[in-house]
Amino acid sequence: MTRTSLPLCIACAQIAPRVGEVDYNRQLCNAAIAHAAQQGAELVVLPELAQSGYAFHDLDEALESAEGLYDQTVMGWFELARQHDIIVVGGLCERLSAVEVANSVVLVDPRGWLTCYRKAHLWDREKLIFTPGDQPPPIVHTAKGRIGLVICYDLELPEWVRLAALGGAQLLCAPVNWPDLGRPEGERPAEIVRVQAGAAVNRMFIAACDRHGHERGIDWVGGSTIVDADGFPLAGASSLPEAQLLVTDIDLAEADDKWISDHNHVHQDRRPELYGGVCGTSTQSAHPPWAHCSRTGYSPPPHHRQ
Numbered sequence: 363m364t365r366t367s368l369p370l371c372i373a374c375a376q377i378a379p380r381v382g383e384v385d386y387n388r389q390l391c392n393a394a395i396a397h398a399a400q401q402g403a404e405l406v407v408l409p410e411l412a413q414s415g416y417a418f419h420d421l422d423e424a425l426e427s428a429e430g431l432y433d434q435t436v437m438g439w440f441e442l443a444r445q446h447d448i449i450v451v452g453g454l455c456e457r458l459s460a461v462e463v464a465n466s467v468v469l470v471d472p473r474g475w476l477t478c479y480r481k482a483h484l485w486d487r488e489k490l491i492f493t494p495g496d497q498p499p500p501i502v503h504t505a506k507g508r509i510g511l512v513i514c515y516d517l518e519l520p521e522w523v524r525l526a527a528l529g530g531a532q533l534l535c536a537p538v539n540w541p542d543l544g545r546p547e548g549e550r551p552a553e554i555v556r557v558q559a560g561a562a563v564n565r566m567f568i569a570a571c572d573r574h575g576h577e578r579g580i581d582w583v584g585g586s587t588i589v590d591a592d593g594f595p596l597a598g599a600s601s602l603p604e605a606q607l608l609v610t611d612i613d614l615a616e617a618d619d620k621w622i623s624d625h626n627h628v629h630q631d632r633r634p635e636l637y638g639g640v641c642g643t644s645t646q647s648a649h650p651p652w653a654h655c656s657r658t659g660y661s662p663p664p665h666h667r668q
Contacts, residue, residue, distance in 0.1 A: 378575025381415030562593025
């Protein structure tokens with residue numbers, strides 16, 4: 363059977379926003395969008411909190427940089443999207459009220475549509491500043507294909523990535539700010555490995571756009587990466603703490619084929635009736651499996667003791 367091709371040229375723009383310098387960041391983002399369009403990109407992903415910078419001291423400082431969804435930054439992205447016929451995915455510090463902000467990502471469609479997702483899983487001190495989102499990853503039906511949205515630490519919750527895949531996402535776009543926490547010599551960043559795993563187990567493209575630069579004592583991985591539906595990197599996938607624009611062509615139709623052998627389908631092989639514990643409702647019996655072994659003198663390892 364002939365499969366319909368859904369080609370898409372995508373880009374990740376790894377830039378270095380400055381915390382609290384919204385005007386500077388706005389110009390930086392706009393230049394990156396235009397540059398991506400000049401390179402033929404039909405969709406560009408910017409980093410997490412690209413509009414504001416990341417390392418706020420406190421909520422009050424975040425409120426000073428926050429903008430609404432129809433303020434200058436996002437409206438500028440709309441104008442560039444229309445001008446260049448490009449989809450823009452970018453992170454911003456969103457003002458929810460006079461006393462609340464969200465770590466948000468917007469997808470701006472050149473046809474005039476705006477989709478917003480608010481980060482549900484907050485990392486470290488983000489919990490002291492941002493109000494977490496309470497909605498699942500949105501799946502946006504664009505003219506180019508079905509695009510899902512998450513932010514940074516969301517990628518490390520496999521249930522959340524799976525949710526986007528089950529919702530029909532062909533491409534998952536993830537603005538990220540990955541702090542460089544160190545790793546064993548010769549190892550690639552674990553954040554990239556997790557992106558590859560999420561793509562492979564769901565047969566879904568993932569584009570994660572990191573940042574670079576030094577911000578209030580934080581260095582960044584600079585690990586922007588675009589991964590195919592088999593989990594293999596198409597661009598990036600290494601630590602490069604400097605400005606870069608990753609551009610690659612993908613065929614979104616590949617993400618609609620979930621078969622990995624003649625008899626295995628990555629979603630149909632799931633057995634959700636056995637997974638209640640993943641959602642906080644245990645499916646275990648009163649006697650765990652190792653209880654049967656204890657009758658023959660077996661003692662379970664310490665982490666199994668109850």
